[in-house]
Amino acid sequence: MSAASPLIAVSGVTKRFGGLTAVEDLAFDLFPGEILGLIGPNGAGKTTMFNLIAGVHQPNSGAILLDGARIDGMAPHRIAEHGVMRTFQHNMPFAGMPLIDNVLVGRHTRLRGTLIDILLGRRRVREEEASARQKAAELIAFVGLDQRANDDVATLSFGEGRLLEVARALAGEPRAILLDEPAAGLTAAETIRLAAVIRDIAARGIAVLLIEHDMHFLLPLAQRIVVLNFGRKIAQGTAGDVTRDPAVVAAYLGEAAGGFGGRNLNA
Amino acid sequence: MSRLLTPVLWLVGIVAASALAFSMGGYATDVYRKLLIWVALALSYNFLFGIAGQVAFSHFAFAGVGGYAAVIFAHKLGIPFPIAFVLAIMLCATLAFVVALPSTRLEGFYLALATLAFSQLVLVVINEGGTLTGGTGGIANYRLPPLLGFDIRGPWYTVVLVLIVAFTLWVLLRMDRSSFGRACRAIRDNAVAAAAMGIDVRRVKVMAFTLTSTLAGLAGIGYAYIDNVINPPVFGLDNAFLLLFMIIVGGTGSHLGAIVGTVLLYLAPFVLEPIVGHGFLVVFGILVVLAILFQPAGLAGLLTRSPARQPA
Numbered sequence A: 001m002s003a004a005s006p007l008i009a010v011s012g013v014t015k016r017f018g019g020l021t022a023v024e025d026l027a028f029d030l031f032p033g034e035i036l037g038l039i040g041p042n043g044a045g046k047t048t049m050f051n052l053i054a055g056v057h058q059p060n061s062g063a064i065l066l067d068g069a070r071i072d073g074m075a076p077h078r079i080a081e082h083g084v085m086r087t088f089q090h091n092m093p094f095a096g097m098p099l100i101d102n103v104l105v106g107r108h109t110r111l112r113g114t115l116i117d118i119l120l121g122r123r124r125v126r127e128e129e130a131s132a133r134q135k136a137a138e139l140i141a142f143v144g145l146d147q148r149a150n151d152d153v154a155t156l157s158f159g160e161g162r163l164l165e166v167a168r169a170l171a172g173e174p175r176a177i178l179l180d181e182p183a184a185g186l187t188a189a190e191t192i193r194l195a196a197v198i199r200d201i202a203a204r205g206i207a208v209l210l211i212e213h214d215m216h217f218l219l220p221l222a223q224r225i226v227v228l229n230f231g232r233k234i235a236q237g238t239a240g241d242v243t244r245d246p247a248v249v250a251a252y253l254g255e256a257a258g259g260f261g262g263r264n265l266n267a
Numbered sequence B: 001m002s003r004l005l006t007p008v009l010w011l012v013g014i015v016a017a018s019a020l021a022f023s024m025g026g027y028a029t030d031v032y033r034k035l036l037i038w039v040a041l042a043l044s045y046n047f048l049f050g051i052a053g054q055v056a057f058s059h060f061a062f063a064g065v066g067g068y069a070a071v072i073f074a075h076k077l078g079i080p081f082p083i084a085f086v087l088a089i090m091l092c093a094t095l096a097f098v099v100a101l102p103s104t105r106l107e108g109f110y111l112a113l114a115t116l117a118f119s120q121l122v123l124v125v126i127n128e129g130g131t132l133t134g135g136t137g138g139i140a141n142y143r144l145p146p147l148l149g150f151d152i153r154g155p156w157y158t159v160v161l162v163l164i165v166a167f168t169l170w171v172l173l174r175m176d177r178s179s180f181g182r183a184c185r186a187i188r189d190n191a192v193a194a195a196a197m198g199i200d201v202r203r204v205k206v207m208a209f210t211l212t213s214t215l216a217g218l219a220g221i222g223y224a225y226i227d228n229v230i231n232p233p234v235f236g237l238d239n240a241f242l243l244l245f246m247i248i249v250g251g252t253g254s255h256l257g258a259i260v261g262t263v264l265l266y267l268a269p270f271v272l273e274p275i276v277g278h279g280f281l282v283v284f285g286i287l288v289v290l291a292i293l294f295q296p297a298g299l300a301g302l303l304t305r306s307p308a309r310q311p312a
Helices: A046-054 A076-081 A099-106 A115-120 A123-142 A158-170 A188-203 A239-244 A246-253 B002-022 B026-051 B059-076 B081-103 B108-127 B155-176 B179-189 B191-196 B201-224 B237-250 B255-294 B298-304
Strands: A008-017 A020-030 A035-039 A061-066 A084-086 A176-180 A207-211 A224-229 A232-237
Touching: A008 A046, A020 A046, A020 A061, A020 A224, A020 A232, A035 A046, A035 A188, A046 A076, A046 A084, A046 A176, A046 A207, A076 A084, A076 B191, A084 A158, A099 A123, A099 A158, A099 B179, A115 A123, A115 B155, A115 B179, A123 A158, A158 A176, A158 A188, A188 A207, A224 A239, A224 A246, A232 A239, A232 A246, A239 A246, B002 B026, B002 B155, B026 B059, B026 B155, B026 B179, B026 B201, B026 B237, B026 B255, B059 B081, B059 B108, B059 B201, B059 B237, B081 B108, B081 B201, B108 B237, B155 B179, B155 B201, B155 B255, B179 B191, B179 B201, B191 B201, B237 B255, B237 B298, B255 B298
Parallel strands: A035 A207, A035 A224, A084 A176, A176 A207
Antiparallel strands: A008 A020, A008 A061, A224 A232
16 A cells, blocks of 8 residues: 555444444544545445544444544544644535535635734735635536635535635545545536546545545545455455455345445456 | 725714714704614624524623623722723623523524523513612613813714614625635535534624624613613514514615615604504504515515525
């Protein structure tokens, strides 16, 4: 892989909701600059795993390490401060603000001016704000929404909203980014754009953890794939490895004949 | 351009609002001064309710705490006014912080209930405060002592109130047009997503509540020296709800809307009462329902024709 030591190390993580074990004894590593796919049938525990890393849930047992330090048990905003940003499975824009302000919110952790600095109108606050605006505009262009920068988010299509989620998460200059089904609902052109964006993110050295149902999108993109079923890891490896794995085929064929969205598993 | 223009606009606004004071008779002055207090309260409440999304009913209670504290410190305990003033502001800030710590854990309906309870508690304390608060009759027969050798009288006191409004607006605009204002709006729109962006939701909520409630305290001090009388009913729930109506009619989350809504609803009874008597309250109710149903961006939305903002 791209580096010797993992940026995020998940080890032996179990999460139970009452009697339901959503994630069981799960372990995987995420390295800087890699695109790691997280797949599995509905209810396999993918989004739960995301929420565990992002601090929305706390694991019942096991540990999640960022750069060797434990982050499980930390509040979501602290984990974001440490450089782990995420998108949501369902678009969660800040509805009362234009696009650019949504992205600026994503930059919150990189703004150092305190409320006192703001009230006193200190120069560094103005400078910080000006450079944040410029960076936000760049990111909006990066995901291809530059025509819409000052529009209200309510006017975005679902697909444009997906891309906004990515831009907003990137605004925090993350070390790791968690993308929850970013391609869902995108047009063909937007999907191509998104694939290029994700490759570019990884090329910048950011670790990408990607949940995706669309295998046409994921398989060529992810360097490694972790497959979950009923909260357990059933396979791990390259796209070729996991699509040939009998356990994976069984898990998917059990859900929908034809396997990976109709794609020949050995292709 | 705006860096040069803005101070000029502020100066023009302050001078114009002050100049009005010198052209007014006794009755108009009284109406104008109270309107200024309402505007100051509406501006800070708009930040708390409209921008930070906290449905709190404690705003008038904090105005009461500020007003009573300044009067008690300065005139019952004999503390020199400047020190009494600072102490009253500090008391408001501390009390707001203490109230915010538990209540900002609550949301929507439950925050409203908790702050309603706090408002009632403040009323009970000032009603039952014996000689210190003057009980139901309140405190009277005090006057603002000369400050730095200036005896602030007549229209000059109205100028002080104009400056309180200007200071309030200036502080709120600074906050709104910063990362802090964005964080407040983000929490209002989607607290889960705000936390995922690295915003410490509780901290921002506590700060917004504390700051806006302290500004309410400042307005309360200004109120206390209009008639040199302070008594409990003003700080009750009737006015707390009227303040909410003003924001909704004016345009939730808009500074301009807070001013427009306040001027309209404050002056409306003077026009309506001779015609419909106490029926003007019905008119208010209809206005609020119409605003919520058809114009969530309020009057400000009509004026600026910006895309309709989501109500909090």
